[in-house]
Amino acid sequence: MVLADGAEGAEARSVSQRKGIDLPPLEHDNPPRVKPPPLTPFQTRKSPTLLETLIAKYGLLAVLIGSGIEGETVVFLGGVSAHRHLLPFWGVAAAAALGSFIADQIFFFLGRRASGSAWVRKWTSHPVAAKGKALLERYPTGFILAFRFIYGMRNISPVIIGLSAVRARKFVMLNALAALVWGLVISAAGYLFSNAIESVLGRMHLHIHLIIGLVFAVAFGGVLWIWSRWRLAKDP
Numbered sequence: 001m002v003l004a005d006g007a008e009g010a011e012a013r014s015v016s017q018r019k020g021i022d023l024p025p026l027e028h029d030n031p032p033r034v035k036p037p038p039l040t041p042f043q044t045r046k047s048p049t050l051l052e053t054l055i056a057k058y059g060l061l062a063v064l065i066g067s068g069i070e071g072e073t074v075v076f077l078g079g080v081s082a083h084r085h086l087l088p089f090w091g092v093a094a095a096a097a098l099g100s101f102i103a104d105q106i107f108f109f110l111g112r113r114a115s116g117s118a119w120v121r122k123w124t125s126h127p128v129a130a131k132g133k134a135l136l137e138r139y140p141t142g143f144i145l146a147f148r149f150i151y152g153m154r155n156i157s158p159v160i161i162g163l164s165a166v167r168a169r170k171f172v173m174l175n176a177l178a179a180l181v182w183g184l185v186i187s188a189a190g191y192l193f194s195n196a197i198e199s200v201l202g203r204m205h206l207h208i209h210l211i212i213g214l215v216f217a218v219a220f221g222g223v224l225w226i227w228s229r230w231r232l233a234k235d236p
Helices: 002-018 050-069 072-083 089-113 118-124 127-138 140-149 157-163 168-201 206-234
Strands: none
Touching (some): 089 118, 140 157, 157 168, 168 206
8 A cells, every 4th residue: 555655655755764874855754846837927925915905995985976077987996896806796896886976966966055255156167167057958867877988078967967957856856866877887898908908918017907997997998988079069
């Protein structure tokens, strides 16, 4: 038996060592060390970095706040972080939806309760506000559901809706639905983009991964912003 032979060999070796007889080392005493394959410039096997620790600890809070202030870029990077297993995907989508919903509700009630303030008058005097008002009058339900996806109109649209005759209950319900869809779509876009980049370039350092995602999100957002402004200028 192999186990018996191994036990007998170990016992004989122990007796020989007690008698002062030097024996050559057995193969299993010093097992050969397997040298890991060399790392590519993008790969890493280091323990969690400070950036990874911060994202894992505060990432969902950043998505919650960022989705209400900045919007798509923070949520997109949250999707990238979810793909890197630093954040739960559904947590990112929920934080994005909640932050967006709260921010738009605040802007809506500012328009509804502070319509005479200088800040509201300044915003609603912008040409984009006139376009938004026309779209709201033409497609009230569709506009409430879609304004998050119209670049250049996201922040001002809830104020316009607040100044209109749209009931607060209706806006709350449609705003909640639109926020859920928006949070899921943008988070999934970041996740799928991260997966595609990793399939092409392999596993890379987190900061490189985030920089690539940030550049893509900003560039894509810029293209959509230009297209949206062109469409708004073209429509009567």
